[in-house]
Amino acid sequence: MSTAGSKINLTTRIFSLINSIISRSAFGDKSDDQVEFVSLIRQAIALSTGLDLDDLFPSSKVLHMLTGYKGKIEKIHKRVDKILDNVVRKHQEKRTRGHDGNKSEIENEDLVDVLLRVQQSGSLDIQLTINNIKSVIWDIFAAGTDTSATTIGWVMSEMMKNPRVREKAQAELRQAFKGKELLSETDLEELTYLKLVVKETLRLHPPSPLLVPRECTEQTIIDGYEIPKKTMILINAWAIGRDPQYWDDAESFIPERFDGNLIDFKGNNFEYIPFGAGRRMCPGMAFGLASVMFPVALLLYHFNWKLPNKMKSEDLDMTEDFGLTVGRKYELCLIPTVYDV
Numbered sequence: 001m002s003t004a005g006s007k008i009n010l011t012t013r014i015f016s017l018i019n020s021i022i023s024r025s026a027f028g029d030k031s032d033d034q035v036e037f038v039s040l041i042r043q044a045i046a047l048s049t050g051l052d053l054d055d056l057f058p059s060s061k062v063l064h065m066l067t068g069y070k071g072k073i074e075k076i077h078k079r080v081d082k083i084l085d086n087v088v089r090k091h092q093e094k095r096t097r098g099h100d101g102n103k104s105e106i107e108n109e110d111l112v113d114v115l116l117r118v119q120q121s122g123s124l125d126i127q128l129t130i131n132n133i134k135s136v137i138w139d140i141f142a143a144g145t146d147t148s149a150t151t152i153g154w155v156m157s158e159m160m161k162n163p164r165v166r167e168k169a170q171a172e173l174r175q176a177f178k179g180k181e182l183l184s185e186t187d188l189e190e191l192t193y194l195k196l197v198v199k200e201t202l203r204l205h206p207p208s209p210l211l212v213p214r215e216c217t218e219q220t221i222i223d224g225y226e227i228p229k230k231t232m233i234l235i236n237a238w239a240i241g242r243d244p245q246y247w248d249d250a251e252s253f254i255p256e257r258f259d260g261n262l263i264d265f266k267g268n269n270f271e272y273i274p275f276g277a278g279r280r281m282c283p284g285m286a287f288g289l290a291s292v293m294f295p296v297a298l299l300l301y302h303f304n305w306k307l308p309n310k311m312k313s314e315d316l317d318m319t320e321d322f323g324l325t326v327g328r329k330y331e332l333c334l335i336p337t338v339y340d341v
């Protein structure tokens, strides 16, 4: 049984869901300034995307002034710093109330509470500063929001483009949780096929396609090219994931290719590195995967999905947008129909 619905913009809903998830994990709750904070992150990411004149002449102060780049970054930094000061101050006040006898205030610690506790305990070899804590919060938002939301957008897009895969994933879910109204995160363990779908999506659409830039620490020769010491190296995980030398039918979306295959996200298989590899690989991998798997499982379990305007699956536009994270160029609009479990 199902109840018909109308068209929704899934892209914007996914971003606001992921913002709330990350916000709750980092701040313990939605921050009063969450909307502004996320918009500032977007602006900062947009400014750090691509090569501009400042990158070509980094030591030219005049150029920095002319492009206004530095001014824009400083303006964002000032505002972000104020918001983060507020977050830290509120947590400090809450901790003080907790130590003054109101124990419920410190029962459920969020990330900021943990960092403040570690800072006050002095248990680390290095002294954690308030600026360090603010940087961690910033990192989690900047690195965790767009990557997870973009991946969910691609998982849903690939499943709309490939109805066979969507139906198989939905059948697995509805069979595993028949009649169950509320799913929990631990239920995800049973979803073998959905895991393959997410894996295949990350092969074709790694949200950070060029990883974090590296600097060459010693002169090296690769394929006859001499790479001098200190050269900035960009690794194209997107191209590696589509390289026909490593992948059969590389451009096609076939989750089954990972079935029984030992290739994993963990950075040991260099033909598949959506989370990077080595010392700078993504520290939020487990959190990121859970933040993708769980919402996708809920979307597929509780709803059936159709493309609007009688569009055929093969006509869905999969053009990518260029940026630090590479998402869909056009927002994904779909018609959900509630599925009675």
Ligand code: HEM
Residues within 6 Å of the ligand: 139, 140, 141, 143, 144, 145, 147, 148, 151, 206, 207, 208, 211, 212, 213, 273, 274, 275, 276, 277, 278, 279, 280, 281, 282, 283, 284, 285, 287, 288, 289, 291, 292
């Ligand atoms: C599907 C979700 C995600 C994907 C695909 C992803 C992917 C990546 C990639 C490719 C890198 C660069 C790794 C390298 O250059 O070797 C990275 C770095 C990073 N990620 Fe993620 N990420 C995701 C989610 C998250 C989440 C949820 C968090 C935090 C809660 C996070 C935190 C970070 C941080 C802090 C870095 C920088 C690490 C460093 O520079 O040392 N990521 N991520």
